[in-house]
Amino acid sequence: MPHSRPLPRLRTAPVLAVLVCHDGEPWLYPALSALRHLRLRPRHVIAVDTGSTDRTPKILADAADGPERVLDGVLTLPRGTGFGAAVRAAVQHAVQRWGDPGGWLWLLHDDCAPEPDCLAALLTVAEVSPSAALLGPLCLDWSDSRLIVEAGLSTDASGHLQTGIGPTELDWSRFHPDIDAGGTQSVGTGTSDDGGDEARFERNTEVLAVGSAGSLVRLEVWQRLGGYDPALPLLRDDLDFGWRVNQAGHLVLCVPSARLRHARAASRGLRRLDATVARPGPSRYAVARAHGLRTFLVNCSTVSFLLGVPRLAALVLLRALGFALLLRPTEARGELAALAYLAGGRARLLAGRRSRRTTITRGERNVRGLFTSRLTRLRNVVRGGLAHLVRQRVRADVALGRLPADDQHAVWLTPEDERAGYRRPVGPDALPAGAVRRGRGTRRPAGLRRPTTTVAVPVFTEGTLPAGLRPSPRPRPSPRPRGAPAQETPDLVLVEVDRWRVARQLLLAPPVLLVAGLAVVALVANAHRLGTDLAGGRLLPVPGLSATWSAYLAAWHPTSGGTGAPAPAALAVLGVLGTLLAPFGGPPAAVAVLLLGDAPLAAVSAYAATRRVRVSRPVRALVAAAYGLLPPATAAVAQGRLDAVVAHVLTPLVLAGVVAVLRPGTTAERQPSWLAPVSATALGLAVIGAFAPLVYLVLLAVALVGFVAVPGRPGDGRRRVIALFAMVLLPVALLLPWPAVVLQHPGVVLHGVGAQPAGSPAAGPGLLALQPGGPGAVPLLGALVVVAALLALVLRPTPAALPGVAVALLGVLATAAVWAVPAVPLTGGDARYGWTGAPLLVVGAGLLWSVLAACGRGVRGRLLPSGPAVRRLVAGLGALAVLAMALGGAVAGRQGPLRTGGGVRPPAPITADLAGGGRSVLVLAAGGEPSRQAAGRMPAFGDDDLAPVPGFAERTEQLRGALTEGGSRARVALGYLAAADVAFLVMPDAASADRLGAAAPDAVSAAGVTSDGRPVLRLLLTGRQVVLLGPELAERARGGAGGQPPAEPNAAGIAPVDAALPDLALHVSGGPAGRLLVLAAEEESGWSAMVDGRPTPTVTAWAHLVAVPLPATASEVRIDYPASLRDVLLLVQAAAALFTVLTAVPGRPRSAR
Known part of the structure; x- marks a missing residue:
């Protein structure tokens, strides 16, 4: 000009x-x-x-x-x-x-x-x-x-x-x-x-x-x-x-x-x-x-x-x-x-x-x-966001060696060219013909110039950058020569950004295609399960938001006859997720998102976890898709195993967090804070531990082995020690007071969280193909992952694959423990084998880690050449394997007991009676499910993870045998149920209901059938959460005169009390001496009673219920189940959660100077 x-x-x-x-x-x-x-x-x-x-x-x-x-x-x-x-x-x-x-x-x-x-x-x-x-x-x-x-x-x-x-x-x-x-x-x-x-x-x-x-x-x-x-x-x-x-x-x-x-x-x-x-x-x-x-x-x-x-x-x-x-x-x-x-x-x-x-x-x-203007500012924000995405992508490519050599929308500009006096067209003129759309002239924004469409990205390159961009017209193999001194002025990568290119790259980006493809697979596999009221298999119906938080925070639970055991930490996780999804249904919606979206969620997790790996995005997406479609994962969804699904989604992120803590990445001028990855990893470990304690222990073992095997940088000793203690102790604090239950009942480690249906151990040969047993997975399909990992280790060995091998070996040990060692479930009963799917997911993650490491840049093949034809062939075979896994997951995933509809539901009048009166229902064992007792509702998620009072499971099994067989024992069993405030019985089948009705026609009556066709009986005997027994029945309840509760309707000496457990305050009028106030709660330590302001020891009624002796005079009675220690532990948990969340959010990188 x-x-x-x-x-x-x-x-x-x-x-x-x-x-x-x-x-x-x-x-x-x-x-x-x-x-x-x-x-x-x-x-x-x-x-x-x-x-x-x-x-x-x-x-x-x-x-x-x-x-x-x-x-x-x-x-x-x-x-x-x-x-x-x-x-x-x-x-x-x-x-x-x-x-x-x-x-x-x-x-x-x-x-x-x-x-x-x-x-x-x-x-x-x-x-x-x-x-x-x-x-x-x-x-x-x-x-x-x-x-x-x-x-x-x-x-x-x-x-x-x-x-x-x-x-x-x-x-x-x-x-x-x-x-x-x-x-x-x-x-x-x-x-x-x-x-x-x-x-x-x-x-x-x-x-x-x-x-x-x-x-x-x-x-x-x-x-x-x-x-x-x-x-x-x-x-x-x-x-x-x-x-x-x-x-x-x-x-x-x-x-x-x-x-x-x-x-x-x-x-x-x-x-x-x-x-x-x-x-x-x-x-x-x-x-x-x-x-x-x-x-x-x-x-x-x-x-x-x-x-x-x-x-x-x-x-x-x-x-x-x-x-x-x-x-x-x-x-x-x-x-x-x-x-x-x-x-x-x-x-x-x-x-x-x-x-x-x-x-x-x-x-x-x-x-x-x-x-x-506001419009201009909004336009600049959108453009700035797109430019930020471009800069982040280019910098990540340069740092990890994934920079494409033939990007027609990018030009490399180095300081050497400027210092050498070399002048060449840059910006839009330097881009290939057609790269810049020629349209109408641009108008100046209000007040200032409109930002350019070409984004200049300053990048610092170190040493050798494989196949770097070639600044035209002089090609060079690397933007920086090998052995060059430290670079003071960054190189510039010029990237032309227009709306069509951005839209095209966004829509065709590997993560977008990954999510879209696996979302289609999940939709096909779960088309008959679409809804937020999922139940079946190992998933009991999930309660609403208020009920979930109430169950978690309560000190005493009216489940399994009443127990003061701590609620599982999984309820807290569902409560938090349900709070975020409250407009869409609360905790049931959160569970539906996890189960129905397991494949795309886990794949995105794996893709994000590998962002530091020097592998191209399509390969990362392919490996992430294989992880999302692992046979144990599709089987976990089909069988309603929420514990395995949570572990499947979070395991890659936790592994990536462990790697980030062990080997924090830095740039030329910035270094990230080490506390954020430590806290985020501890939070992920805690969430996994709340659902799948075995996977939590395996990942913790991975972290401990990594701290021993991976050397730290000079001066990092103190940081590594603090990080190690934080990763070990923070998850425990976040799970309080649930770890005490795990220590008292080690079977939880092998069985995980969720309902405890009966099952048989997986066959040994199937485990070699990552087949955990049960519906939802195609046999031998997981062998593709095993074969791919073995071929990768043999044909392209690299030290970067060793961490994956170590993770897989630890997963194999955990799988062997589950497969070979039976354990007593938390609900009691006989020892049974656990499900091997959760540890097999860790094995699959380790194997795919090895495959991804073998695909890294700079890894040379041992037996095969590394030419473009071979790479295309391997990529094609990998795509076919992932396609086979997708088809298998879509077909086999339709099997399994998980269904929409809210699980087993009684007739509507019974539901209303349970919610209004707070009385209990006993669902007898059927179809491999254990017997369950709940008050005010049907059994729900978390009930099988509350440790019952010792002896409850055996006593319930004896009552189940008596009720299903009929005869004289059935009437005695009904008396015990009425004393425990059981108002409804869900029988396993019509034949057993007929036998019970014939044995005690005046004690039960038909009340309809459940949603799955099981008959429901109403007990006609006198019973409430709190009853007052006369002197004769009180003596009998405490072990005299036979010690069996009355089994006749309208029995004398029983006065129902209008009160609700566990905390109650009553005014009892005067009466004969020897009376007894009986609670429909299993006897255990922790109950406290005050009569006229004086502590009164509780006694046992009917061999297993809590009772309080009453004087002959009128008195004020207060009974409660204090939870001072639990409240302290919950405060510690809340403080740990607040600290972890605040520190897990990554802050601005601090200067390395």
Whole structure:
């Protein structure tokens, strides 16, 4: 583009330059050197030091001394002086010293370095634009001058600073052969019509404001407006001044031909904001937010002010709440501090608005186009999100060696090319023909330029990057030569982003195809199970949200005759998930999502867990799909085994967390916090331990072996020890008080959590093919995974496969234990073998880990060549294997007992009676299911994981035999059931119901059938949760006169009491001595009784129920089941959960320096 006017060649110009310094030693030498090498120098240069405590005063004194001095004087002001006050002091000093210091004022920071033609370019534009009173240069990044950081300023209606510049906006003219950095362009307010990226930073633009660093302002306008607002000592003072210049009728221009490097030390937090030590400071975010809000409110119109005050107050509160929920306390506190700054009167809003009335000559309507509209901000957010995804992907590719060599939308640009003087087309012109869509010209967004569609990604490469991008036209095998020194300036990868390419890549991305494919498989396999009321197999009906939390927090449970055993931690997990899914059904919806979406969820988990592996995305997706379709997983879904499903979904993430703790990854300038992966891994271990304790122990063993086998980096000893203890102890604290039950009943480790149906051990040969037994899996289909792992280890051996082999071996040991050792279930009864599916999932994860390691870049084959044809053949075979697993899972997954419908349901009147009266129902064993007793409802999820009182299982089995056989024993059994407040019996079949009805026709009556056809009988005997026995029955209940409860309807000596367990308070009237208050609760330690305020020991009634002796006089009786220890343990659990969740959220990476 031809220059509109040549640059002046004068040695000096009528300009007063003010250099404000504050602890600027790291940047001051380059800044002074840049002033010394200006092609056109200011007439006077004054430095102002605001109380620096480093070597800044010495550097300034040296620069102001000698014949080659750069500075004409140095002023020293207090440390709390703001930028505007420092400039005012320098201007006053210059007027007193020289009279006329010049017609222009050039503002400079100690962390900015103007290019030689910067001042000349600004003055040239000012000469051809007489109405321009404030001009600003194009600000470039201090460490990488190829990147633009500022090209004018704007704001939105919420007081947020807007620059229109992305994190990696490229200065195209630096590399374009036809653009001279010192050239000038004609003044305008638009952009080029061709839509090219280069033109976006060639044309001078009218903006709302420019940054203070390098800004050139007419001294007359500065003095008439009073300079920067004293109420804004730092941050947003430049935005306020530019707004006032616009309202005064002058132009504010951004001049891209004038360039300046800027470190932005204050805005990036590289130094303290000592001028804002009072509130809302010294927090940088709080100061910026408060000053941004004040700038908007004091400069906007009256209507905008009146509406903006309540609107912004509400917005600030909502943002503070949002930041708090996102665990970003600094921003949350900053929002509240900004609100306090405005509401407390320190902002002086009315005084600020009055001071601006005298200078306004241009209405708001004339500057409205310079603001950033909501639509533009939304558009920029979307573009910024897409650019962030592109940057993250490119950086991950570079770091892991997965960078494609033939990406037609990417160009590699290295610093060596720039230093060598090599100029080639970059940006859209460098992309292949057709890569950039040519359409209508672009329009400038309101206030600022529209961000470019080409994303520049700075990347640091180390040593050898296999098959890197080749910068045309000179191919090179690697962007960095082997053995090159440490790279100070990053390479740039330029990626063209347009809506069609983004949509295409998003829709065809491997994870999207992975989720879509496995979602189809899951839909086909579970088409007859769609719903949130799943039950069957090992899954009992899941209660609602309130019932789930009540069952978990209760100290005593009316299940299995009543027990004070701790509830399983799985109920807490379902409660948390149900709370998140409360609008969609609560815990039942959460269980349905886990079971029906197991395959895609586990596959996504595996794909995310392998993000650090140097393997291409399609291969990762293929291996993740194989993991999601493992035969034990499809069988677990079909059989309703929620414990195995949870372990299936979380195992890859936990393994990845263990690896991240053992070998934390770092980048050239950032290093992540080690606490976040430790806490996240501990949380995953705890969730797995709540459902599948055996898998939890296996993964914990993997972590312990890893800590021993994997050497740490120098200086990591303390961190590794703390991480080890955290990974061991945190899950235990998160599971309290459930671990006590596991220690008392080791069978839980082998059986896991869930209903305990009868089953037979899997066949040995089937285990070799990952076949756990039962419906839901195609026999021998899992052998494909085993064969693939063996071939990978033999044909492409690599040390990276050893961790997978170790995981698989530990899984094999756990599988052998389950297969060979029978264990007594938590509900009691005979010892039985567990289900091998859960440990087989660990075996499958280890085998697929080995396969993935063998597919890594740089692994050389031993017996097969590594050419493209072989890779395509192996990929095709792998795809066929995964396809076979998908077809097998879709077909076999339709089998199994899991169904929708809510499980076994009694007739509606019985459901209402149970819920209203709180009485119990006894479901007798049938079809391999054990007998279950529950109060107020039918048996539900978690009942089989509550440890019953010793002897309950044997006693219930004896009663079941008597009830199903009929005869005289059946009537006695009915008496015991009535004493335990059993109101309904669910018989196993019609024949047994007929026999019981014939044995005791006056004690039971038919009450309908359940949803699966089993008959239901109503007991007609007297019974309640609490009954009062007369002296004769009391003596009998305590073991005298036969010791059997009455089995006749309306038996004398029994008085039902209207009370509910476990805590009750009664007033008992006077009566004969020897009375007994009997509770329908199994006798166990922990019950407490008070009669007339005096502790009274409990006794046993009917050989297994809790009873309290009563005096003959009227008395006040209080009975409860205290849970002080459990409450303490729950508080410890809550504290551990809060700590783990807060620390598991990854924070911003901290600097490695």
